[in-house]
Amino acid sequence: MSEAVFSQISMAVLLTGLMVWMGFIVWDLAKKSKAGKFGTIMMFTIMGAGVLGFLIKTVLVEIIQL
Numbered sequence: 001m002s003e004a005v006f007s008q009i010s011m012a013v014l015l016t017g018l019m020v021w022m023g024f025i026v027w028d029l030a031k032k033s034k035a036g037k038f039g040t041i042m043m044f045t046i047m048g049a050g051v052l053g054f055l056i057k058t059v060l061v062e063i064i065q066l
Contacts, residue, residue: 026043030043
């Protein structure tokens, strides 16, 4: 396995794990702060927007490199 393939696989796996971990942190924070249904939805919406921005950036970089 080349270094490039290893880097690509590990980046995908570790970033997915990081996003799941951040979701758990947000859920725990919402639960402990008693944010309620609306507050919890807003917290996940904001976090989701950041993840979506990262995914859009990745797709655009791949399109531009073609």
